[in-house]
Amino acid sequence: MIFGKAFWLFVSKKPILLFSKLNQLYTMKKQLLLGAIFLMALTIMAFRGNTAVQFMAADWDTAKNKAFAEGKLYFVDFDASYCATCRNMDQSTYMSSQLANYIDQNVVALRVDVQDFDGVMWSQQYEVEALPTMLIFDEKGKLVKKIVGYQSASDLIKEFDDAKSETVAVEDTKAPVSADVPMTKPDAVVTTNSSTKVNTAPSPYATKTTTDGSFMGTDVAAVTKPQGKGLYEMTITKIASKDYGVQVGVFSNYELVLEQASTFKQKYKQKTIVHVDTHNGSTVYKLILGTFADKNTAFNFRNVLRQNGQDGLIKDLKYLG
Numbered sequence: 001m002i003f004g005k006a007f008w009l010f011v012s013k014k015p016i017l018l019f020s021k022l023n024q025l026y027t028m029k030k031q032l033l034l035g036a037i038f039l040m041a042l043t044i045m046a047f048r049g050n051t052a053v054q055f056m057a058a059d060w061d062t063a064k065n066k067a068f069a070e071g072k073l074y075f076v077d078f079d080a081s082y083c084a085t086c087r088n089m090d091q092s093t094y095m096s097s098q099l100a101n102y103i104d105q106n107v108v109a110l111r112v113d114v115q116d117f118d119g120v121m122w123s124q125q126y127e128v129e130a131l132p133t134m135l136i137f138d139e140k141g142k143l144v145k146k147i148v149g150y151q152s153a154s155d156l157i158k159e160f161d162d163a164k165s166e167t168v169a170v171e172d173t174k175a176p177v178s179a180d181v182p183m184t185k186p187d188a189v190v191t192t193n194s195s196t197k198v199n200t201a202p203s204p205y206a207t208k209t210t211t212d213g214s215f216m217g218t219d220v221a222a223v224t225k226p227q228g229k230g231l232y233e234m235t236i237t238k239i240a241s242k243d244y245g246v247q248v249g250v251f252s253n254y255e256l257v258l259e260q261a262s263t264f265k266q267k268y269k270q271k272t273i274v275h276v277d278t279h280n281g282s283t284v285y286k287l288i289l290g291t292f293a294d295k296n297t298a299f300n301f302r303n304v305l306r307q308n309g310q311d312g313l314i315k316d317l318k319y320l321g
Contacts, residue, residue, distance in 0.1 A: 018229035051094035085249035096153035
C-alpha cells in the first residue's frame with residue numbers, strides 16, 4: 001500500500017518536473033537572446049556615436065529648419081551599418097577636429113540610415129544609389145552638392161566652402177586687379193613703365209649644364225619640396241567579366257580610389273579591381289577585391305572583412321563590363 005502511494009507520487013510529479021526544467025531552459029534562452037539583441041543595439045549605436053563630428057539627433061525637417069534659422073549649410077550623410085566606406089570615414093574623416101570645428105560653426109549635419117523607414121523615403125527622393133552619398137544644401141535650403149564616395153576632411157571642407165560661395169554673387173567675390181602690379185615668373189624679364197628689369201627671384205628648380213655651357217635639363221634633386229600627392233606603382237590590365245568580387249567602396253575621384261586600393265591590397269593580398277561607372281552624369285570608381293570562382297568563396301572573404309570591422313557587397317563580375 002505504502003509502496004503503491006510512493007510510486008504514484010513519483011509518476012504523477014515526473015511530468016511536472018520535466019515541464020519545470022523545460023521552462024527554465026526556455027527562460028535561459030530568452031535571456032540570452034535579449035542579451036544578444038542588446039549588445040547588437042549597443043554596437044550599432046557605437047559605430048555612429050564615436051566621431052568628432054557631431055550629427056544632429058533630429059528628423060530631416062527639424063535639422064533643415066535649424067540650418068535655415070541660423071543661416072548655415074545643411075549637410076546630410078546617407079549611411080548604413082553594412083557600408084565599409086562609411087565606417088572608414090568614421091575612423092578618418094569624421095575624426096578630424098578641423099572638420100568638426102568647421103561643421104560646428106558653419107553646418108547643421110544630419111546622418112540618415114537608409115535602412116530606416118524615413119531613410120528609405122529620403123534615399124528614394126534624392127536617388128541615393130550608392131553609399132556613402134552626401135547632400136549639401138545652402139542656407140536657403142536649396143540642394144547645391146551631391147557627393148558619392150569616400151571624402152577626406154579637407155575634401156568636405158572644400159565642398160562646404162564651394163557651396164557657400166555659390167550663394168554669393170560673382171561680382172562681389174572678385175577683387176579688382178591693379179594695372180600697376182606686373183604678373184611675374186621666376187627668371188623672366190619684366191617690362192615696367194620706367195625701365196626694364198631682370199627678375200632675380202630664385203627658381204625652385206636648378207638646371208644642369210655641361211662643361212661647354214650647353215643645357216642638360218632640370219635637376220630633379222634640386223626641387224625644394226615634394227610635388228603632387230603620392231606615387232603609386234600601377235599595372236593596368238583590362239580583365240574578363242567573370243567570377244565574383246567583393247565591392248568595398250565607391251569613390252568620386254581617382255586619387256582617393258588609388259589610396260584606398262593600395263591600403264586594401266597591402267592588408268588582404270587580393271587582386272584589386274577598379275570598376276569605372278557613372279552616377280548622375282558623373283564618373284565614379286568602384287573598388288572591388290578579389291576574383292573568386294564561386295559566390296561561397298566570395299562570401300567567405302567578406303566574412304574576413306567583417307571580422308576586421310569592414311564590410312562589402314558581393315558582385316557578380318559578369319555584369320560589370
